[in-house]
Amino acid sequence: MSTDMITIAASGTRAARAMLDVTAQNIANANTTGYVRRSVNLSELSSTGMGASFGEVSQYGVRVTGITRNVSAFLQSEVRRTGSDSARADTLVSGLTNVSDALDQSNVYNSISSFMAAAQKLTANPTDSSLRANLLESARTMAQSFNTASKSLDAATQGLQFSADGNVTSLNDLAQSLAVLNTRIRADNDPQSNHATLLDERDKILQQMSEYADITTTVASDNTVQVQIGGATGQMLVDNNGANTVSMATAADGTITYALGGKTLTLSGGSLAGQQQALTTAASARAKLDTIADTLMETVNDQQAAGVDLNGNTPAAAMFSGSGAGGMTIAMTSGDSIATAPNTALAGSKDVSNLTALQSALSDANIAGDTNDLLFSLSAAVASNTTTRDALSSIASNAKAALSEEAGVDLDTEAANLVRYQQAFQASGKVIQIASSLFDQLLNL
Numbered sequence: 001m002s003t004d005m006i007t008i009a010a011s012g013t014r015a016a017r018a019m020l021d022v023t024a025q026n027i028a029n030a031n032t033t034g035y036v037r038r039s040v041n042l043s044e045l046s047s048t049g050m051g052a053s054f055g056e057v058s059q060y061g062v063r064v065t066g067i068t069r070n071v072s073a074f075l076q077s078e079v080r081r082t083g084s085d086s087a088r089a090d091t092l093v094s095g096l097t098n099v100s101d102a103l104d105q106s107n108v109y110n111s112i113s114s115f116m117a118a119a120q121k122l123t124a125n126p127t128d129s130s131l132r133a134n135l136l137e138s139a140r141t142m143a144q145s146f147n148t149a150s151k152s153l154d155a156a157t158q159g160l161q162f163s164a165d166g167n168v169t170s171l172n173d174l175a176q177s178l179a180v181l182n183t184r185i186r187a188d189n190d191p192q193s194n195h196a197t198l199l200d201e202r203d204k205i206l207q208q209m210s211e212y213a214d215i216t217t218t219v220a221s222d223n224t225v226q227v228q229i230g231g232a233t234g235q236m237l238v239d240n241n242g243a244n245t246v247s248m249a250t251a252a253d254g255t256i257t258y259a260l261g262g263k264t265l266t267l268s269g270g271s272l273a274g275q276q277q278a279l280t281t282a283a284s285a286r287a288k289l290d291t292i293a294d295t296l297m298e299t300v301n302d303q304q305a306a307g308v309d310l311n312g313n314t315p316a317a318a319m320f321s322g323s324g325a326g327g328m329t330i331a332m333t334s335g336d337s338i339a340t341a342p343n344t345a346l347a348g349s350k351d352v353s354n355l356t357a358l359q360s361a362l363s364d365a366n367i368a369g370d371t372n373d374l375l376f377s378l379s380a381a382v383a384s385n386t387t388t389r390d391a392l393s394s395i396a397s398n399a400k401a402a403l404s405e406e407a408g409v410d411l412d413t414e415a416a417n418l419v420r421y422q423q424a425f426q427a428s429g430k431v432i433q434i435a436s437s438l439f440d441q442l443l444n445l
Contacts, residue, residue: 106146235261
């Protein structure tokens with residue numbers, strides 16, 4: 001009987017020691033990113049028909065059957081899904097803000113308003129050299145503002161493209177790492193010791209991948225994982241054969257597309273989707289800005305050709321040259337070349353009908369209005385997507401909190417467990433001590 005007690009108590013000390021070790025591991029990794037709280041699985045050791053000590057059951061104590069990671073696959077999936085949506089929205093807002101600022105800070109709208117105001121002032125005295133110089137300088141400033149807007153859009157676009165390219169590389173690196181990890185998990189010959197660490201690493205990689213793109217995971221019975229990218233019906237990024245490679249292509253207008261295995265990849269989540277959407281908006285803004293610039297130059301130059309300048313030259317010289325916002329330049333060198341009078345007038349004419357016609361033409365072309373609409377549409381897009389981003393960020397934070405509550409380490413709980421398992425260890429040791437004493441007494445008989 002005493003030897004049974006020693007065997008049972010010894011198994012209890014081993015179990016208590018295992019629980020103390022796991023508790024210590026939990027405490028040590030309380031702040032480790034991706035670490036999942038662990039607990040020890042125990043099962044009773046007993047058998048029947050082997051010389052019963054009590055009835056028909058022989059009791060042998062307890063054994064450690066494994067280590068459990070306290071995490072819900074559903075909560076992990078929700079964290080990845082909501083995090084992917086939040087990353088897309090956050091990246092999109094950042095990109096849209098850069099595009100909006102590129103145009104707003106260039107003062108394009110203000111320069112157009114100043115140009116039209118200078119034209120209005122010249123109608124009061126069309127032969128005044130200072131007023132003519134003022135209008136010419138306003139035209140030069142306006143051209144420079146369009147140039148600045150174009151360069152700023154270029155910078156914003158290139159920044160988004162560079163970030164997207166880097167994110168594609170990072171995603172591919174993670175996919176390769178996951179494929180290697182799958183091999184390690186599949187080949188693990190000591191799952192009780194290694195599996196929890198490997199699975200923590202696996203889930204950490206999946207979480208990082210979801211920040212770049214919307215992914216769907218399928219976990220096999222051996223805990224390896226397959227990953228589809230682009231939603232549940234997307235293409236296979238990681239499977240049992242290894243990892244495939246995502247590629248990025250840049251179009252002439254600055255927009256980007258993704259592909260996997262030669263097939264176009266459609267993303268709806270993650271930073272890659274946000275960058276793609278922001279670049280589409282940037283390309284649209286660039287096209288509209290170029291159209292405004294071309295319309296402006298064409299309108300002014302056509303009206304110049306319809307009039308006579310201060311020196312009697314007709315048709316008057318073009319004020320602008322080039323094409324698009326980036327190519328817009330001032331072609332006129334002197335304010336005397338501004339055609340304020342119709343082509344039937346003489347040199348030095350005070351007739352301002354051609355200048356008035358220019359103002360009407362600019363108004364009809366809605367140059368200022370189109371520019372204002374472009375700026376407003378971008379700022380509105382930033383505002384609306386910021387609201388969406390904040391909502392998605394809140395949802396993602398709630399999902400992370402739910403996961404952390406289940407899988408995270410609570411130091412107060414672990415401290416209480418330390419005391420409890422220490423007492424269990426000491427109690428099992430006391431049983432061994434008592435059993436040894438009883439055995440000695442039996443020998444003395």
